[in-house]
């Protein structure tokens with residue numbers, strides 16, 4: 242764990258203890274508001290809808306909530322938690338927070354600034370009434386850890402809950418309906434029912450190829466999917482994900498980074514055939530790589546992952562770091578850079594053996610030859626005498642990292658959270674210092690799609 246995340250985790254634990262204490266003291270003394278205020282005197286919007294999201298779901302639900310309220314005539318202001326500060330909270334009377342949990346009970350990356358700058362201390366928020374929609378996944382030890390910590394902090398600041406925190410496991414419709422009903426009730430809006438989740442649609446699997454048939458690691462497969470006949474191609478951006486349903490586990494859709502652009506006409510995925518600790522294959526990956534037949538249908542929807550879009554970094558130099566199937570997200574970003582003619586790209590990618598695991602080799606070599614990839618550091622951990630990873634390469638290239646970052650580069654990291662992203666975070670912090678890392682985060686120049 243990085244020092245940054247260590248501090249965040251410590252704050253989360255302390256706040257969770259505070260929450261338990263507050264709950265034991267009893268919440269009955271708090272008045273339950275049934276009506277929100279009208280616009281404040283200075284003309285500020287009546288209701289703040291704030292989100293903290295890693296892969297876009299909390300942001301999506303916050304938008305849905307805000308749009309539904311707007312449609313019902315309630316003035317709202319939608320904001321990322323990272324854009325809020327103490328002053329703004331002091332000026333806000335009613336707020337809805339939609340927040341996910343990441344890592345091991347940690348805040349999403351984008352909330353670290355708020356945790357660091359605002360949640361580190363109690364403040365007087367007795368005037369604030371709030372509701373929390375906490376997103377999480379019960380397969381993690383610290384379910385909804387950040388939502389609970391935020392609730393604890395708001396409690397400690399004497400803010401008043403409009404209703405009990407709503408916790409959502411995955412995309413549990415039941416819990417989401419409860420949130421809709423509670424928001425409608427407290428805002429005295431008759432109906433928020435026109436808020437719809439984007440439906441899953443049938444796509445056809447049209448191509449599939451194992452990219453490392455003789456590799457030492459688990460097989461990695463390239464998949465291509467097309468919309469069913471009569472269905473148009475939806476639009477998406479580099480960085481976006483798909484969610485897909487596995488027939489044997491319809492309750493828990495799986496997410497995969499899209500590795501193509503709409504201009505390719507198809508959704509490309511890079512899927513690792515997962516093996517669980519008990520030796521049985523992962524359900525979704527097993528079905529995708531050998532269960533579903535070519536031409537068969539896969540229920541899928543695109544999920545925006547704005548945190549990993551190029552966005553304001555579109556014309557900055559880009560350092561793209563990843564391992565394994567993380568190449569999927571990096572490939573989409575590189576394709577976008579190539580199509581917009583942005584040449585200052587540095588890829589640092591790790592796998593096991595060059596002979597087997599150099600996925601999309603031709604494409605990458607073409608980009609190098611065309612000058613679209615200024616540097617490509619391919620770190621094959623098992624090819625040398627010593628095991629080497631992308632974080633080791635970063636340390637060796639410390640001078641170049643400095644040079645690129647001081648030239649305004651942004652860093653995109655895609656792949657495994659524990660095995661790679663934590664090591665990359667530590668190496669970058671070592672190279673440029675905690676202050677620069679903070680600046681990169683604050684300026685949206687450090688983006689991660691890691692799992």
Ligand SMILES: Cc1cc2nc3c(=O)[nH]c(=O)nc-3n(C[C@H](O)[C@H](O)[C@H](O)COP(=O)(O)OP(=O)(O)OC[C@H]3O[C@@H](n4cnc5c(N)ncnc54)[C@H](O)[C@@H]3O)c2cc1C
Pocket residue numbers: 296380482495496497498499511512513514515516517518522523524525526527566567569570690691692
């Ligand atoms: C934002 C994001 C992007 C991703 N992008 C990609 C990508 O581009 N490519 C890619 O290959 N993967 C990607 N993943 C991972 C992917 O979503 C799946 O988690 C992965 O394919 C494994 O799913 P599975 O159904 O095959 O395995 P599962 O059956 O879900 O098992 C995986 C692990 O979950 C645990 N587990 C869950 N249920 C059980 C159970 N009933 N019994 C025992 N153990 C269980 C085990 O620890 C097991 O090792 C991404 C994930 C996220 C969150």
Ligand SMILES: Cc1cc2nc3c(=O)[nH]c(=O)nc-3n(C[C@H](O)[C@H](O)[C@H](O)COP(=O)(O)O)c2cc1C
Pocket residue numbers: 293294295296297298299300340341342343344345346347349376377378379381382383384385386411658691692
């Ligand atoms: C790498 C990773 C770590 C996660 N850690 C936790 C966790 O510790 N506790 C939890 O309840 N949920 C955890 N989750 C689940 C997310 O909170 C959940 O999927 C949520 O819906 C994601 O919302 P977002 O897309 O807005 O970030 C984790 C998800 C990922 C991908």
